[in-house]
Amino acid sequence: MSSENGRSEREAPEVEQLALIRESVRKAKVPRAKPRTWRGAVLAKELPVARVLVDKGPVHLDRLWDYAVPAELDAEARPGVRVRVRFGAGTRNVRGGRREGGGLLDGFIVERVAESEYQGPLAALAQVLSPEPVLSPALLGLCRSVADRYAGSLADVLQLAVPPRHARIEAEPSPGPAPRPAAPEPGSWARYPTGPAYLQAVARGDAPRAVWTALPGPHWPGELARAAAAALSAGRGALIVVPDGRTAARVDAALGELLGTGRHVLLTADTGPEERYRRWLAVSRGAVRAVVGTRAAMFAPVRDLGLVAIWDDGDSSHSEPHAPQPHTREVLLLRAAHEKAAFLLGGFGCTVEAAQLVETGWALPLAAAREQIRVTAPRIRTVGEADEARDAAARAARLPTVAWEVAREGLKHGPVLVQVPRRGYVPRLACERCREPARCAHCAGPLEARAGDDGLLHCGWCGQEARDWHCGECGGFRLRAQVVGARRTAEELGRAFPAVPVRTSGRDHILDSVPDRPALVVSTPGAEPVAEGAGYAAALLLDGWALLGRPDLRAGEEALRRWLGAAALVRGQEAGGTVVVVAEPTLRPVQALVRWDPAGHAVRELADRAELGFPPVSRMAAVSGPPDAVAELIAMAELPEGAEVLGPVPLPPPPPGRPRRAGDPPPGEHWERALLRVRPGQGAALAAALKTAQAIRLARREGEPVRLRVDPPDIG
Known part of the structure; x- marks a missing residue:
């Protein structure tokens, strides 16, 4: 028998055969008489399609890909588990786009569905690496929010959030969850007028949000531990993130003294990869509900999260150096909002971001009275x-x-x-008379004297030359740098x-x-x-x-x-x-x-930044790379209305002897950086525009790569 195009059905491509089979089954609306197969493999009877997030970082591949689920993998191929898939010819994504590359790659099953939107043949899952569901819906949602906020790929965020697998550790049984402790006494929280009330709200299961200006002295680790214990007493989890291992050890000791052994875990790099994975699994399985750790712990999969706390958010260690370079504070803010958890930002100092949380009413101040400060400081x-x-x-x-x-x-x-x-x-330039920083008259960026320019002043943001500079505060004309x-x-x-x-x-x-x-x-x-x-x-x-x-x-x-x-x-x-x-x-x-008034200093700094349009009142993104590539990406991006482009300015090479950091130009290459500034409320649109433009450039394989960073910490 011949078909309409003159070829026999025996010679028809298997793509057309599968399409005809699907269409006939859909029209008949009856169960299939035989198990579904693909290239001789029997597929799962229920939900035979797995949507997989492939562990591949570029933003133009930041999507889910459909794979067929063989019957022998049906029981283990659950959402959240790690799998290996063939990433190459013959596979399609959920939108029908072609894949690039080849070979086996790791990934995570996000969901199982009955049908794929793509009507052609699907590659089958090659292997379920582990039946352990390490990617929960809550963690997936958090990672997606972080990727969107920082114009990054979901795969990059998951590499930060989910540690590498150790099969031997997964085979070990985890203990059952510890019994709920009693609500703690206020202890040294009584030194703060609203401290006991905050603990009581957490212990009730409420979600209070506070910016805590801690009193000097050794009591703050115990106060963090009591806040965590209050969350545990409500049957919820607690997560505390601190800037370094020494600080984590102090809070760890305070938690152990207050809660006893086995009720919390310490997550730091010093524990080693195997032990860290063992503790991470205990948290993921719900055996432990209290975590204290350094930066990577911001993604710890704490069950029924009731409190997120960060100590000393101004420390640079809270800023992740790997793409998409999220900040611990912002990740915990997202977690508090998504999981309806209490939020506590504490430290001896106060950042302008913390002051903004209080000024907008998102959080309330938690501080001691002036009389108590005078006694303690x-x-x-x-x-x-x-x-x-x-x-x-x-x-x-x-x-x-x-x-x-x-x-x-x-x-x-x-x-x-x-x-x-x-x-x-290296200090910035400032007025010799009154010490006011020297700023650009065009964009208020910092002025600098570049080598080889005969002492001419240029803006470090927009690059414009500043002639006839004088101090806006005192009228002085002389600068100093000490x-x-x-x-x-x-x-x-x-x-x-x-x-x-x-x-x-x-x-x-x-x-x-x-x-x-x-x-x-x-x-x-x-x-x-x-x-x-x-x-x-x-x-x-x-x-x-x-x-x-x-x-x-x-x-x-x-x-x-x-x-x-x-x-x-x-x-x-x-x-x-x-x-x-x-x-x-x-x-x-x-x-x-x-x-001893860090909060007052932060409020005044915030007011100055609002007047000049500086973050966090505005939102900024940095675009770094070869000059042509930077200009091309900015021209391609559909930036929000009113977006300002500051620069570009040349990026200096790293000082001799210093290790290269993320964002440094490669040796011998000339790079530039442009800053993009948008009004409040336009940060999400800015990140989306940059991510889309970056994805288009990567998909076309046109031009040299460009580095993006949303909320750069070093804008000058």
């Missing part, structure tokens, strides 16, 4: 540059007389902390105090703690060890301009955060604790430190 003394210039001791040893006297007195009672900036801090070295600080202090041991803590060797006896502890910001006992007797915060003068929009906020973190380790004023900060006393961050 150490005494703050300032030493300005004018004082240093008149001080012969300061000129000789970079240690002003006031600081020397405070250190000498403190050493009679215990250890003294000396904080010095890391080498490599770089203060700290290499010999320990040696200089050793000579100044020859009978006192000097210990150092920094990048190469970080101390966790120091004994409660006289010693000078020299530390870089963020590496300060905890002093055992009552804390440090005193602290010296040297070279303040090296922090305040960085070419960064967050320079003042970051300097204050670093100072508060060090000062919080010092004994309270009633116990004789004193802190000396060497910086201009009239500057806003210094005054905020003296008053």
Whole structure:
């Protein structure tokens, strides 16, 4: 018998045969007499099509792909499990588009359906790697939201969220869930007027949201632990994310002391891949409902999440370096909204993002009364540059007389902390008279003097030249940029105090703690060890301009955060604790430190940014790459109405000896960066436009690659 096109049915392509079979079955509306087959393989009777998210990162492949489910894999091929699939010729996505590449790739089954939208043949699942459902609907929804917010691919986010598999660990049984603990007493939360009420709301299963300005001292790990215990007492889960392993260890110890063993897990890179996967599985299976960990723990699959908490959200460690580079704070905000969980953002400092949460009413402030702060915080003394210039001791040893006297007195009672900036801090340009940062008249970006330009000033954002600059605050015409070295600080202090041991803590060797006896502890910001006992007797915060003068929009906020973190380790004023900060006393961050008012500083910074159109009031994205590629992507993107393009400006090569970071231009290549700025409420549209343009360029294989980053932390 011949068909209409002149070929025999025996010679018809199998694509047409399968299409005819499907159509006849659909019209008949009766069960198939024989099991469905594909290339001789019997397919699953129910829901024979699996929609698979393939573990392949480019955004133009960020979609689900349909695969046939063989009958022998039917029982194990459940939504959420890992599979291996053939990614190449003969396979189609749910929209009927052709696939690229070939070979076997890992993936996750997202759902099982009865029919595929594509009417041609589907490749079959090659293998179910594990029957363990590691991708829950809640985790999938979170990852999709993160990918959309940061203009990234879902596969990239899943690589951050789901750890690599270890088959031996999956074979181990998990213990049953621990019994629900009783609601905790307020403890040191009673020092905050609204602290007990917050704990009670969490214990009731409500979803209160708070920005917590923590009092100085050693109590904050226990306070985080009590908040987690309150969530557990309501039969819900708790997740606490901190910036580093040392901080995680302190909260871990507090949770163990409060809850006992087996009720929580610690998720950090220090545990090793196998042990980390064992603990992650215990959380995924519901055996453990409380987690404390570093950045990667933001995706921990806690069952029935009742509380998400982040400590010190201004720490750069909370910003993920791998694509699409999400920030822990934003991921936890999404989780709190999606899973109707309580939210707690805490720290000694306060970021402008935290201040915005309070100003918009999304969260409420949780802080102590001024009387309690005065009792708990150490005494703050300032030493300005004018004082240093008149001080012969300061000129000789970079240690002003006031600081020397405070250190000498403190050493009679215990250890003294000396904080010095890391080498490599390069201050921004500022008015020599009033220290106001030099900004572009066009876009308010930071001004800089590029090498080889004979001292001409250019904007670091839009690249425009700034001629005849003058200070908008005082009218001054002279600029300054000061770089203060700290290499010999320990040696200089050793000579100044020859009978006192000097210990150092920094990048190469970080101390966790120091004994409660006289010693000078020299530390870089963020590496300060905890002093055992009552804390440090005193602290010296040297070279303040090296922090305040960085070419960064967050320079003042970051300097204050670093100072508060060090000062919080010092004994309270009633116990004789004193802190000396060497910086201009009239500057806003210094005054905020003296008053111990980080929230007030953040509110004023937020107001300044609103006036100038800076994030977080606006939303920004950075586009980096070869000049032609950057221009092509921006021209192709359908940007929201009113979007501003700042730049592009050339990207400097990384300093010699520094490892390459994400966003650095390849060696020997000239790259540029443009900033895209949109009004509030247009961030999602900006991310979608950039993601679409990037996907089109990658699908066409046209032009050189371009790097995108939404909410870049270093806009200058």
